[in-house]
Amino acid sequence: MPVENLGFAAPFFTVRYVEGESAVPVEGRSIVLNLAEAALGVESQTLSCLNSAVVQNCTLRNVERAVIVDGFDAHADNDALFDRVRSAWPSAFDVRGEERLRGVQHYMSPKVWRGNIGLTMYHAGSVPLNVGLHKDHPFCPVSGFREVHTQIVGFGKMQQCRAQDVGTLYLEEQMAPGVTHRPMYDAAGNYPWHQYETVTPGIFMAVEILPQGAAIPGQEARND
Numbered sequence: 001m002p003v004e005n006l007g008f009a010a011p012f013f014t015v016r017y018v019e020g021e022s023a024v025p026v027e028g029r030s031i032v033l034n035l036a037e038a039a040l041g042v043e044s045q046t047l048s049c050l051n052s053a054v055v056q057n058c059t060l061r062n063v064e065r066a067v068i069v070d071g072f073d074a075h076a077d078n079d080a081l082f083d084r085v086r087s088a089w090p091s092a093f094d095v096r097g098e099e100r101l102r103g104v105q106h107y108m109s110p111k112v113w114r115g116n117i118g119l120t121m122y123h124a125g126s127v128p129l130n131v132g133l134h135k136d137h138p139f140c141p142v143s144g145f146r147e148v149h150t151q152i153v154g155f156g157k158m159q160q161c162r163a164q165d166v167g168t169l170y171l172e173e174q175m176a177p178g179v180t181h182r183p184m185y186d187a188a189g190n191y192p193w194h195q196y197e198t199v200t201p202g203i204f205m206a207v208e209i210l211p212q213g214a215a216i217p218g219q220e221a222r223n224d
Contacts, residue, residue, distance in 0.1 A: 006067075008112040009121045012085060012203075013152065014070040017114050024060040024068070031055075031072050031178045033150050033207065035117060036064035050207075052150050054178035067119065069205065072152050072177055081153070082201055085123045092122065100132035113216050118208035124156065129198040133164045135191045144189040144211035151175040154202020160184055161193040168193075175204070 003024065006015045018024055026032070032040075032047065032055050039046035041061030047053060060066070075081040085107060092108045093101035105125030112119050124131075137145055149158065155174070158181040162168040173181045185191050189211070196204065210216065 004114075006112050006114075006119065008110045008119060009069070009205075012075075012081065012088075013072060013121070015119070016068040016070065017119075018060075018063045018066045018068065020065075021063045022061065024063050024066075026055050026058050026060060026068070028070070029054060029056045029073055031069040031150065031152065032060060033067050033069075033180060033205075034063075035066055035207070038062070038064050040064070040066060050148050050180060050183055052178055052180040065117075067205075067207075069150075069152060075153070078153060078201070082123060082125060082203075085203070086125065089121075089123060098138065100134060104129065104131055106131060116210040116212065116214065118206075118210075118216070120206045120208075121152065121203055122206060123201075123203050124154075124196065124198045125201050127198045127200060129196065131195055131197075133159075133161055133166065133193040133195045135193050137191075144214075146183065146185055146189060146209040146211075148180050148183055148207050149175070149196060150180040150205045150207065151177050152203045152205055153177060155199035156202055156204060157197050157199060158184075159195050159197055164193050174199070180207075 002019055002021050004017045006017050009015050033052040034040050034047040037049050039048045040063045042055055089107040089109050092106040107123040109121040155176055158173045159169055160171040
């Protein structure tokens with residue numbers, strides 16, 4: 001199926017997963033994230049791999065693999081949206097069990113896998129969020145694991161540090177709706193100490209990319 005509606009963020013957003021389409025129309029405003037090595041076209045511009053943007057009333061060209069989030073700005077009251085999200089999504093600590101997430105106002109949608117790519121929405125409910133600096137991803141203990149995050153609602157920042165201390169911060173990227181931070185992993189899939197931090201309460205999408213041939217953690221027999 002070249003264009004597939006994914007239900008993991010419903011009813012709050014419509015997410016389309018696209019593979020192998022020469023032309024994909026966008027009506028209104030949407031966020032598009034390119035998941036392919038080849039660039040995709042937006043009018044006379046292009047989006048390279050793991051780059052994203054807000055697009056409006058246009059046709060995307062040469063889409064090898066991408067995700068499109070429709071309705072990201074369709075909610076007139078973000079606080080009301082966040083209340084609904086918190087009633088629908090469990091806390092990240094309850095799902096993942098990582099101690100750094102205990103007591104943190106961090107909520108997550110179901111996760112969906114398409115091929116080697118996992119997609120999850122997260123609601124970051126407090127300022128600061130305090131998810132804690134980390135460099136390992138125990139929920140995906142696979143060598144060569146890659147991950148980026150795309151801001152959907154609200155504003156955040158991705159921070160990189162030399163040590164497990166925010167005082168050693170050396171790079172910070174501001175994230176507004178439609179922004180994906182630059183990849184921070186090296187060629188071997190190693191990460192610096194890093195964390196997502198809030199500027200305002202918000203929602204972002206995590207994109208997890210497994211190396212070729214790796215099994216989906218905890219879902220080896222599933223693909224839903």
